[in-house]
Amino acid sequence: MEVLFTSDFLINLFSAGVRLAAPLLMAALGEIIAERSGLLNIGIEGAILLGALFAVFGSDFSGSPWVGALSAILTGAALGLVFAFITVTLGGDQVVTGTAINILALGLSTYLFRLAYGLEGFSHEVEFFRPLAIPLLSEIPFIGPIFFKQSFLVYLAFIFVPVVAYYLFRTMWGLSLRAAGDHPRAADTMGINVARTRYVAVTIGGMLAGLAGSILTLSHLNIFVENISAGRGFIALAAVVFGQWNPAGAMFSALLFGIADALQLRLQTISNVLPYQLLATIPYILTVLALVGVVGRAYPPKALGKPYLREERGS
Amino acid sequence: MTTDKIPLLEMREITKRFPGILANDHINFSVYAGEIHSLLGENGAGKSTLMNILYGLVAPDSGKVFVRGKEVRIHSPLDAIDKGIGMVHQHFMLVDRLSVVENVVIGTKPPGYPAFRKEAAVKRISQLIEEYGFDIDALMPVHLLSVGQQQRVEIIKALYRGADLLILDEPTAVLTPPEVVDLFRLLRNLRQAGHGIIFISHKLNETLENSDQITVIRQGKVVNTVLPQNIDRAGLASLMVGRDVLFDLPHPPYSGKQHAVLNIQNLKVLDDRKIEAVKDISIEVCNGEVFGIAGVDGNGQSELVEALTGLRQGTGGKIMLGGVEITGKSPGEILAQGVAHIPEDRQVRGLVMGFRVDENLILHDYGRPPFTRRGLLQHKEIYRWARQRAQDFDIRPPEPRLQARQLSGGNQQKVVLARELTKNPRLIIAVPPTRGLDVGATEYVHRALLDARANGAAVLLVSTELEEVLSLSDTVAVMYEGRIVGTMQRDEIDITRIGLLMGGGHVD
Structure with missing residues (x-):
């Protein structure tokens, strides 16, 4: 077990943790925007999955990972719009809609994937985002290789943390969005278009979820396999709650889950005591424990999950 | 102009x-x-x-x-x-x-x-x-x-x-x-x-x-x-x-023999933020008495009422009902002791808005005959009973199959009154009982409370409407920051003094 304490092992572990945290973080940031506006979109699992597939399609057909990432964003945006149409315009139930999107995405991604690449179960390798060492910073001992030898999309996820925080807390748009999520009627009476605000929020949320999917295929694996998202959307949902709907909080939660994931992957290779299936559950068990830990301390947006309808009979 | x-x-x-x-x-x-x-x-x-x-x-x-x-x-x-x-x-x-x-x-x-x-x-x-x-x-x-x-x-x-x-x-x-x-x-x-x-x-x-x-x-x-x-x-x-309204209902002194129905001793209750909202309150309410608690919203009234009805546990003190201690009992046990609760928000606590009027009327007693036999609800019996209540309490429209939400505020409150007062309670706890009601409905509710008093019930009236407290109460207490800061009998009521006490002012 002394292998655990070598510096190489730790650098390796944390660097993988940061890499694995990136898709969770990207999706969680998008979900924070959606939830702060009052929409609980559990369909981000599906958006990640379809985003991952269309990233491969885009990269494969064009030969450029940038086109792949763009396709993923558009895929996510489309799913976000579908979600908004059903829940905001039609007033449908948000949890049911999100679940439907997840089921649809699972079936659709498998179908399209087999249609494109046959039945082998994985695509051929496509052009992807290679690790990009940042000059000077990557030379810092220990820290450098962990944080500054990642791929572009991983950096982007972390750059989005202050960007989303600025949007939410330092712009009038963010203020309107938070008002729509806490007290939509008050927002309405102040001239804010609640429906439009929520459409925009959940579409941005979908875009980031799609982009999170592209991290899986264009930065981690470079191929697509069926159900590649494997519940990461749900872990991102947990990271939102655990991070108290704040971008920085979501970042720490995502890092925690990412490192746990990296750890279980390594334990699988060195431990022959526990079956690997059991080790693979570590991030998920951690998710449950984290959520239990914040029970009673989490203050979600007050109107989260509730449709807003203007014209009701006043007393 | x-x-x-x-x-x-x-x-x-x-x-x-x-x-x-x-x-x-x-x-x-x-x-x-x-x-x-x-x-x-x-x-x-x-x-x-x-x-x-x-x-x-x-x-x-x-x-x-x-x-x-x-x-x-x-x-x-x-x-x-x-x-x-x-x-x-x-x-x-x-x-x-x-x-x-x-x-x-x-x-x-x-x-x-x-x-x-x-x-x-x-x-x-x-x-x-x-x-x-x-x-x-x-x-x-x-x-x-x-x-x-x-x-x-x-x-x-x-x-x-x-x-x-x-x-x-x-x-x-x-x-x-x-x-x-x-x-x-x-x-x-x-x-x-x-x-x-x-x-x-x-x-x-x-x-x-x-x-x-x-x-x-x-x-x-x-x-x-x-x-x-x-x-x-x-x-x-x-x-x-659209008709003449009686502002001051007759308020004859209670003629029967009086004894304490509700006796609260040194009650302390925390609010949701774990701050002491009720600080050492002792009061006694007798049969045939309306005991009014005046005060601005948020001075511990809600917590007091929740403690009395078993919805919230006190952190100290005793609550006695007719000489029997009910401190810490469940809401069901307390209601079974002959306590009626007309809650603060009829749409949240008083009624299940999506239920029908007849279903709302049997919320306490649904499990007992004649409403339930062999574990099955007796809809005919429930309906008949509800029809009678609708008539007695002038619920309009008198159709028990309507959902509670389809009624006006005043008629919703009549449903609550019908359920709570029909059982001839010993103690009625009424919290802003006329909030949001119009003049006609208010008169109705006041009449019902005074009738219950005439029949020997003890009434604890908690209201932020000073006029209401003054017109109904035999005894008026003012609550401020979790304490009773003044108590006076009906014949010694001084409005200026009450106004001052409500705002936390000291009176010499």
Whole structure:
């Protein structure tokens, strides 16, 4: 077990943790925007999955990972719009809609994937985002290789943390969005278009979820396999709650889950005591424990999950 | 007032139909700059609908709106704000967790837009706060402000947007007597400055004292527009209700033998934030007595009532009912001891809104015969019983198969009364029992409570409406910051003293 304490092992572990945290973080940031506006979109699992597939399609057909990432964003945006149409315009139930999107995405991604690449179960390798060492910073001992030898999309996820925080807390748009999520009627009476605000929020949320999917295929694996998202959307949902709907909080939660994931992957290779299936559950068990830990301390947006309808009979 | 001036606002032939009800029936209404125009009517008369149409929250079926003589179309609050219309809603439209500044600037485009320059906004709004002589910290989250302060934030919100026509929907319902005085002083200043003010109320005295004109609405129609100097309280009330109203119900002293029914000793209760909301309260309520607790909302009344009804555990003290201790018992056990609870919010605690009236009427007793036999609900029996209650308590329409939400507020409260009072309780705990009810329904509820008293029940009345406490109670106690700060008998009531005590003032 002394292998655990070598510096190489730790650098390796944390660097993988940061890499694995990136898709969770990207999706969680998008979900924070959606939830702060009052929409609980559990369909981000599906958006990640379809985003991952269309990233491969885009990269494969064009030969450029940038086109792949763009396709993923558009895929996510489309799913976000579908979600908004059903829940905001039609007033449908948000949890049911999100679940439907997840089921649809699972079936659709498998179908399209087999249609494109046959039945082998994985695509051929496509052009992807290679690790990009940042000059000077990557030379810092220990820290450098962990944080500054990642791929572009991983950096982007972390750059989005202050960007989303600025949007939410330092712009009038963010203020309107938070008002729509806490007290939509008050927002309405102040001239804010609640429906439009929520459409925009959940579409941005979908875009980031799609982009999170592209991290899986264009930065981690470079191929697509069926159900590649494997519940990461749900872990991102947990990271939102655990991070108290704040971008920085979501970042720490995502890092925690990412490192746990990296750890279980390594334990699988060195431990022959526990079956690997059991080790693979570590991030998920951690998710449950984290959520239990914040029970009673989490203050979600007050109107989260509730449709807003203007014209009701006043007393 | 001159009639040749162009009104600031004119609403012409406004009509709005909701499913099953004509809420506004060809209403004509105008307001001039520099006047306070009251809109008086019972609940459900159509005042709020009319104002929601004006503010763009509800679309009228027909009718026209003119601002300064020009026809305007108002499709959304944004349109209304653009036309200089501001509204202070009865239930404040404030986002609790946001600060005063954030609440004020929401939806506007301040300098720097789309960035939110907080420091600059704080400066601007602090100036406005100072200009109107308010005592509010612009950076405070609004949920930490008192109700009176929150209302001022609402007014600031409207003025910040340049409103010259201000709608106030039942603004005095939530205020202490001194705060009401302050509010009217502010409104008179705004009138002086040329604002037009629409004051919505169902309280007759304050309407008479503070209006330039009064328009009375009944069942969706304008009954009349009158000048306050040409009418009195009884006249207004009969315009509003459509019949004569008895203000002071007979209140004969209880003749039977008295003994303590409820005895509270040194009760202490924490609120949700784990702060002591009830601090060492001891009171005794006898049969045939109405014991009124006056006080401004949020001084521990809710926690006291929740402790008495078993919804919240006290942290100290004893509660005795007819000599038997009920401290820490469950709500079910306490209700079974002959306690009736007419709760604070009938729509949340009093009734299951999605249930039918007959189902609501058997909420306590559904598990017992004749309502349940062999584990099955006896719908015929339940219906028959509910029909009888609807008749006894004048629930309209008398159809127990309607959902509770389909009834008006007054009739919903009658359902609660029918359920709670039919069992001949020893103790009735009534918390703002007439909140949101109109004059007619209020009279009904008061009568029911006094009848129960005449039959020997003990009544604990908790209300923020001082008039209500004074007219019904044999004993009046004032609650302030979790304590009883003064108690007086019916014959020694001193309104000034009570007003002072409610505001936390000391009386020598």
